[in-house]
Amino acid sequence: MSNTNKTFAARCYDLLLQIPNGKITTYAAIATALNSKAYRAVGSAMAKNEQLINIPCHRVVKSNGCVGNYRLGTEEKIKILQKEGIMIKNGKIINFSRYLYSFN
DNA sequence: CCGGTGACTAGTC
DNA sequence: GGACTAGCCACCG
Numbered sequence: 037m038s039n040t041n042k043t044f045a046a047r048c049y050d051l052l053l054q055i056p057n058g059k060i061t062t063y064a065a066i067a068t069a070l071n072s073k074a075y076r077a078v079g080s081a082m083a084k085n086e087q088l089i090n091i092p093c094h095r096v097v098k099s100n101g102c103v104g105n106y107r108l109g110t111e112e113k114i115k116i117l118q119k120e121g122i123m124i125k126n127g128k129i130i131n132f133s134r135y136l137y138s139f140n
Numbered sequence: 141c142c143g144g145t146g147a148c149t150a151g152t153c
Numbered sequence: 154g155g156a157c158t159a160g161c162c163a164c165c166g
Contacts, residue, residue, distance in 0.1 A: 044163055063148055067162085075148045077163040082147050084164085098148070105147030113147085 044074060045081035049091050051139055058121045059137035060095045060129070063104070069139040083107065095120075101132035 042050075047070050055061055063078040082093045088107055094116045098104040103124060106113035114124050123130040 067148090072162075073149095073160095074162040076146060076161060077148090079147045080145085080163065085147090093147080096147080100149080103147095107147070110147090 044070070044072075044077050045084060048078055048081045049085070049087070052091050052093060052095065054139060055092055055095045055137050058135070060097055060117070060122065060135045061137050061139070062097055062099045064099045065136070065139065066096065079105075095137075097129060097132075101129050102127055103129065 048066055051061075051066055051069055063075045063082075066078045067073055067075045078096070082096060083105075085091055085093050085107060094106060094113045096104065103110060103113050103117065110127065114127070117129075118124055122135055129135065
């Protein structure tokens, strides 16, 4: 596979931009979409995200249905997701698998 | 080059 | 279901 010369983080961001409003994905899903198992690197990429406004990194959650962490705090992440129409109970996403977005 | 680190994951108890 | 462990990979100093 001819991968881009971009950094892993840049490729993550590119994928995030494909996620439509009201949909979410997981760190593992992103890594898989990039043909890698770097779930942790995905998280690191989000943590370094400077374009918080442009990149919907709040739509990335854990594999077990927890919202995971966020640059501005988990509480903020939950707020945003709820505003996108996603119900969250005790840090867990209701009907988690139903909001999942699949990359091509 | 190598070790530490992290918005993770899967398994066990 | 919470707590702990080991494995995972890109990035940084």
